[in-house]
Amino acid sequence: MELLPRDQIAFQRMLDTIRRNYERFGFLPVETPVFELSEVLLTKSGGETERQVYFAQSTGALQKENQGLPELALRFDLTVPLARYVAEHEHELAFPFRRYQIQRVYRGERAQRGRFREFYQCDIDVVGKDTLSIRFDAEILAVIHAVFSELGIGDFTVQLNNRKLMRGFFEGLGVAEGSRQMDVLREVDKLDKRGADDVRETLTGAGFGLSQDTVQKILDFVAVRSSSHADALARLDALGQGSDTFNQGVGELREVLQLVHALGVPESDYRLNFSIARGLDYYTGTVYETMLDGYRQIGSICSGGRYDDLASHYTKSKLPGVGISIGLTRLFWQLREAGLVAGVDESSVQAMVALMEDNQLTESLDIARRLRAGGINTEVQMEPKKLGKQFQYASRAGIRFVVLAGEDELARGVVTVKDLAREQQFEVTREQLASTLRVELEQTRALAGR
Amino acid sequence: MELLPRDQIAFQRMLDTIRRNYERFGFLPVETPVFELSEVLLTKSGGETERQVYFAQSTGALQKENQGLPELALRFDLTVPLARYVAEHEHELAFPFRRYQIQRVYRGERAQRGRFREFYQCDIDVVGKDTLSIRFDAEILAVIHAVFSELGIGDFTVQLNNRKLMRGFFEGLGVAEGSRQMDVLREVDKLDKRGADDVRETLTGAGFGLSQDTVQKILDFVAVRSSSHADALARLDALGQGSDTFNQGVGELREVLQLVHALGVPESDYRLNFSIARGLDYYTGTVYETMLDGYRQIGSICSGGRYDDLASHYTKSKLPGVGISIGLTRLFWQLREAGLVAGVDESSVQAMVALMEDNQLTESLDIARRLRAGGINTEVQMEPKKLGKQFQYASRAGIRFVVLAGEDELARGVVTVKDLAREQQFEVTREQLASTLRVELEQTRALAGR
Numbered sequence: 001m002e003l004l005p006r007d008q009i010a011f012q013r014m015l016d017t018i019r020r021n022y023e024r025f026g027f028l029p030v031e032t033p034v035f036e037l038s039e040v041l042l043t044k045s046g047g048e049t050e051r052q053v054y055f056a057q058s059t060g061a062l063q064k065e066n067q068g069l070p071e072l073a074l075r076f077d078l079t080v081p082l083a084r085y086v087a088e089h090e091h092e093l094a095f096p097f098r099r100y101q102i103q104r105v106y107r108g109e110r111a112q113r114g115r116f117r118e119f120y121q122c123d124i125d126v127v128g129k130d131t132l133s134i135r136f137d138a139e140i141l142a143v144i145h146a147v148f149s150e151l152g153i154g155d156f157t158v159q160l161n162n163r164k165l166m167r168g169f170f171e172g173l174g175v176a177e178g179s180r181q182m183d184v185l186r187e188v189d190k191l192d193k194r195g196a197d198d199v200r201e202t203l204t205g206a207g208f209g210l211s212q213d214t215v216q217k218i219l220d221f222v223a224v225r226s227s228s229h230a231d232a233l234a235r236l237d238a239l240g241q242g243s244d245t246f247n248q249g250v251g252e253l254r255e256v257l258q259l260v261h262a263l264g265v266p267e268s269d270y271r272l273n274f275s276i277a278r279g280l281d282y283y284t285g286t287v288y289e290t291m292l293d294g295y296r297q298i299g300s301i302c303s304g305g306r307y308d309d310l311a312s313h314y315t316k317s318k319l320p321g322v323g324i325s326i327g328l329t330r331l332f333w334q335l336r337e338a339g340l341v342a343g344v345d346e347s348s349v350q351a352m353v354a355l356m357e358d359n360q361l362t363e364s365l366d367i368a369r370r371l372r373a374g375g376i377n378t379e380v381q382m383e384p385k386k387l388g389k390q391f392q393y394a395s396r397a398g399i400r401f402v403v404l405a406g407e408d409e410l411a412r413g414v415v416t417v418k419d420l421a422r423e424q425q426f427e428v429t430r431e432q433l434a435s436t437l438r439v440e441l442e443q444t445r446a447l448a449g450r
Numbered sequence: 451m452e453l454l455p456r457d458q459i460a461f462q463r464m465l466d467t468i469r470r471n472y473e474r475f476g477f478l479p480v481e482t483p484v485f486e487l488s489e490v491l492l493t494k495s496g497g498e499t500e501r502q503v504y505f506a507q508s509t510g511a512l513q514k515e516n517q518g519l520p521e522l523a524l525r526f527d528l529t530v531p532l533a534r535y536v537a538e539h540e541h542e543l544a545f546p547f548r549r550y551q552i553q554r555v556y557r558g559e560r561a562q563r564g565r566f567r568e569f570y571q572c573d574i575d576v577v578g579k580d581t582l583s584i585r586f587d588a589e590i591l592a593v594i595h596a597v598f599s600e601l602g603i604g605d606f607t608v609q610l611n612n613r614k615l616m617r618g619f620f621e622g623l624g625v626a627e628g629s630r631q632m633d634v635l636r637e638v639d640k641l642d643k644r645g646a647d648d649v650r651e652t653l654t655g656a657g658f659g660l661s662q663d664t665v666q667k668i669l670d671f672v673a674v675r676s677s678s679h680a681d682a683l684a685r686l687d688a689l690g691q692g693s694d695t696f697n698q699g700v701g702e703l704r705e706v707l708q709l710v711h712a713l714g715v716p717e718s719d720y721r722l723n724f725s726i727a728r729g730l731d732y733y734t735g736t737v738y739e740t741m742l743d744g745y746r747q748i749g750s751i752c753s754g755g756r757y758d759d760l761a762s763h764y765t766k767s768k769l770p771g772v773g774i775s776i777g778l779t780r781l782f783w784q785l786r787e788a789g790l791v792a793g794v795d796e797s798s799v800q801a802m803v804a805l806m807e808d809n810q811l812t813e814s815l816d817i818a819r820r821l822r823a824g825g826i827n828t829e830v831q832m833e834p835k836k837l838g839k840q841f842q843y844a845s846r847a848g849i850r851f852v853v854l855a856g857e858d859e860l861a862r863g864v865v866t867v868k869d870l871a872r873e874q875q876f877e878v879t880r881e882q883l884a885s886t887l888r889v890e891l892e893q894t895r896a897l898a899g900r
Binding site for chain 1: 452
């Protein structure tokens with residue numbers, strides 16, 4: 001995806017909003033090199049990932065005899081680099097280690113609409129040493145809420161589940177083995193597409209061999225969606241007691257719900273959803289997905305969960321963690337397709353100093369200098385053009401203020417400002433220009449709730 | 451270069467400062483994919499570059515028979531991608547096109563101290579269609595000045611020269627050919643290391659065959675450094691008349707100097723330096739280098755200049771431009787080596803809510819919620835620890851404010867704030883907490899001139 005400046009500005013604003021909220025919650029920045037050693041990158045992954053990896057070779061290496069895999073590969077996610085980073089710098093980091101990482105990742109996908117070989121991931125993780133309190137699982141949900149509230153791309157709901165609860169539930173039904181649970185869940189996932197009868201038939205058929213009663217219990221279970229905070233707690237109570245794993249899952253969900261409430265997340269913005277599973281082999285406790293209420297077809301726009309051990313391949317220390325990821329490139333593309341990208345009509349350039357006569361350039365540059373010193377992003381017209389053309393340019397570029405200083409204004413020590421957003425104009429002294437525009441911009445921001 | 455969070459925060463602040471100043475001058479963001487087609491990337495470059503390029507291949511492509519160069523390569527600078535971008539989107543862009551691009555680039559260098567295979571470049575360019583006013587050359591210098599003033603890494607001087615002036619000067623001496631001029635300049639560049647006598651000997655020797663008189667004129671010319679704005683203009687006057695090219699160069703330098711003055715750049719921060727050449731084959735007018743006055747051994751920390759045609763390989767349109775580049779990864783590394791990186795002792799996390807008793811967690815989370823809503827980056831201690839340990843953690847992490855709410859404070863509706871930077875503490879109501887800290891932080895910023 002390559003964007004024209006107007007879209008790039010909108011994209012950059014979303015990136016900035018995500019980063020600002022990550023920092024607001026005390027997460028620290030990490031950037032890792034795009035290259036990892038191929039052997040490190042592929043340690044953790046099966047054949048599927050290997051097919052999608054890009055390898056990098058300098059010309060020198062290319063010319064040598066083929067000696068198996070190249071030494072360097074491009075990261076395909078930010079989780080493996082995090083594991084390598086934490087293992088490598090373990091003794092220099094304070095735990096729990098709270099990091100955010102916003103970088104591009106690379107996958108050798110066939111280029112197609114909405115699939116990208118290079119895309120941004122925006123990740124946060126809290127990584128503990130030996131143990132990590134369940135309390136962080138609640139904080140992560142509060143971060144998701146803060147990010148998507150401020151992004152302003154519409155109502156959303158964070159869907160919450162717990163792998164221990166699911167595992168306990170399935171074991172209680174005699175579906176004990178992990179991969180078999182995943183197979184069942186994959187069938188259940190087709191409910192919307194194929195309908196309950198069809199799924200029921202598959203699960204009671206030869207391949208799965210589950211009883212009608214068991215299948216009904218599964219379908220009832222995965223249908224659970226809470227409608228409020230109190231309802232969520234009531235639904236956990238209604239589950240009753242089960243195995244240790246089951247009870248632990250219920251307890252964790254209950255604590256997360258209570259703390260999320262204490263963190264001030266409105267109860268309309270999260271819910272229990274017992275059909276959320278994510279990857280069974282990786283997540284071990286809390287799992288999250290986030291849906292845009294008006295665009296559920298987009299799928300989850302922010303997902304993640306709790307894992308038992310981040311870096312078992314790279315260190316003997318046990319490093320449990322909880323984290324989420326936002327795939328911003330794909331999300332931006334989807335939002336733009338749906339017409340939901342906000343603010344593309346506003347440039348990062350806030351003011352333009354027009355130029356009418358060549359001999360007024362020095363004055364223009366002085367006005368621009370004052371605007372910039374006052375924190376206003378300002379462009380100067382360097383060569384005189386017809387005023388109509390200058391306004392047209394500013395309007396097309398999404399520049400809000402056009403500043404004019406003709407002979408008359410210069411004589412009176414003022415400038416004329418045209419506010420293209422409000423379609424009004426006013427005069428102001430050169431000294432008060434920057435602060436006046438700053439107030440106008442802040443008012444607009446406050447009105448927009450940004 | 452991979453950084454621990456403390457250094458990453460300092461690095462990120464420098465990146466943000468550069469970006470903020472680029473935007474302040476009305477430059478628009480552009481990001482391009484890391485991959486370019488190999489044939490595009492290598493069009494412009496000779497064998498030297500080709501040796502340094504990284505090629506990318508997915509596993510599928512690796513397994514195929516070797517069929518020459520891989521299709522994709524990683525960008526080695528931001529200039530070739532800019533040329534390709536402008537040529538590709540020519541009809542959708544407004545000219546003069548002012549873009550900034552801050553991304554990583556890749557070179558297959560042998561890894562060694564201070565040399566990086568992956569590093570940030572922070573570029574701005576103004577690209578015109580058919581023509582581009584010399585006035586932009588002055589604005590670019592004002593941007594360099596704004597960036598390095600705000601970075602606060604010490605006094606600096608932008609060195610200014612003009613390729614037309616140099617070409618005219620050498621042609622006047624009978625050193626007409628471009629590559630021969632470059633050879634002479636390369637010898638002159640060794641003045642500091644080898645001394646004037648040694649260089650004189652080489653230039654009058656068999657290889658060059660210049661007369662004593664010619665060599666003296668060259669040495670006098672490249673020794674020119676202006677000491678003030680008036681001195682710079684006087685030195686241009688003193689050059690007298692020469693060829694058209696020579697006179698044009700003098701005229702351009704004069705106009706740039708006058709506008710830089712109008713843009714409010716202090717005269718101590720720029721100077722003429724007739725020894726600055728940059729690449730003779732690429733730049734055609736104004737050239738810039740930027741030196742840290744106290745650390746000239748670092749070399750130029752921001753360079754660039756004017757070129758006649760950006761994208762002749764990709765479009766028939768003539769696209770003259772002017773631009774600069776800051777190689778931030780290397781600069782950061784050098785500053786850190788010299789102990790000049792400012793602000794590493796300050797975390798991006800501004801406040802930490804301490805936790806003394808487990809049952810006070812809900813109150814802690816409420817306090818954190820208020821701080822974050824008030825714009826303060828806040829971390830919460832999720833599990834009670836000894837207060838001494840919590841202070842130690844905050845201090846080591848560079849977190850300035852520790853917020854305490856024990857039973858006594860909770861009863862009175864206040865919190866205690868320890869300001870670790872000023873080594874003082876105060877009480878404040880929960881409602882006024884965020885605004886109070888914001889004022890403190892702004893005061894500190896104002897005092898530091900940031």
